[in-house]
Amino acid sequence: MAERKIILIDMDGVISDIEKGFRKAWSEKYSKIPCPLPQNRKTHSLKGNFNRKYFNDIDSIIYSKGFIKNLPPIDGAIKALEEIAQKYEIFICSTPLQEYKNCILEKYAWIEKQLGNEWIKKIILTRDKTIVKGDILIDDNPYADCDGLEKPEWEHIIYDQPYNKHIINKKRISWNNWKEVLKI
Numbered sequence: 001m002a003e004r005k006i007i008l009i010d011m012d013g014v015i016s017d018i019e020k021g022f023r024k025a026w027s028e029k030y031s032k033i034p035c036p037l038p039q040n041r042k043t044h045s046l047k048g049n050f051n052r053k054y055f056n057d058i059d060s061i062i063y064s065k066g067f068i069k070n071l072p073p074i075d076g077a078i079k080a081l082e083e084i085a086q087k088y089e090i091f092i093c094s095t096p097l098q099e100y101k102n103c104i105l106e107k108y109a110w111i112e113k114q115l116g117n118e119w120i121k122k123i124i125l126t127r128d129k130t131i132v133k134g135d136i137l138i139d140d141n142p143y144a145d146c147d148g149l150e151k152p153e154w155e156h157i158i159y160d161q162p163y164n165k166h167i168i169n170k171k172r173i174s175w176n177n178w179k180e181v182l183k184i
Contacts, residue, residue, distance in 0.1 A: 004089045006134040006154075007182075008124070011094035013140035014074065014159040015081065016110060018062075021071035025061045063099040068106035073114050076175030081115065087184055093124045093132055093139075136182075142167040157181060 012018045026035045036058060061067060084090055092111055097103040104125060111119050124132055129139070130148025137144060137154045142164040145156040158164055160174045173181040 004087070005136065007084065007088045007090050008093035008129065008132060008134040008137040008139075008154060009081065009090060010129075010137070010139040010141070010144075010159065011092055011107060011110075012071075013161060014138060015077040015092070015114075016068075016071040017074045018071055021067065022058075022061060025064075025067060029057070029061065059099070063097060063102060065102045066106070068097075068103050069109045069113070071110060074175060078114055080175045080178050084178070084182065084184070088182075091122045091124050091132075091134070092119070093126065093129055093134070093137065095127055095129070096125050138173055140164060142170070 009015060023035050026033075081090060094107055096107065107125065108120060108123060111123055126132060128148040128150075129137060129144055130150040130152040132152075132154075134154040136157055137152065138157050138159050140159040140161045140163075141147070142158055145152050145154075155171075157171045157173045158167055160172045171181055178184075
């Protein structure tokens with residue numbers, strides 16, 4: 001029997017909707033202050049006229065207890081992962097936040113809640129994804145393949161987000177076109 005290909009899938013911005021979660025948390029905390037993130041932009045990319053006195057509140061929301069655990073899944077992600085897992089070996093390969101105290105435990109809790117207990121043993125947390133063995137990495141970070149110590153073994157397929165549209169020399173994937181891209 002041939003070995004199953006290994007697909008590494010990033011969490012934030014690929015299967016968990018960190019942008020939507022942040023916007024919700026911001027509006028709950030500051031109902032009268034517009035969200036500092038431009039529409040459809042990666043976290044920490046601020047609007048030009050944003051009042052800097054609220055800058056630390058961005059981190060306080062992202063690093064707060066319950067933030068990661070309560071993120072909504074990106075539409076179609078959970079169903080797609082379950083289907084992909086029927087053909088490929090999948091690992092969730094995610095980078096913890098710098099302020100990790102809540103993040104690491106909550107990433108595990110999120111995976112368990114959204115995908116089930118069996119997926120807990122399929123979590124890889126690392127600051128350098130280039131050292132992780134696999135055939136494919138699906139990641140919204142357009143530079144995931146050059147941000148580490150090693151030349152990665154995996155092919156980087158970009159999870160399509162508005163903030164990475166400027167990258168045109170790599171395959172792109174979404175939970176709408178994943179069957180065509182992965183040829184399932």
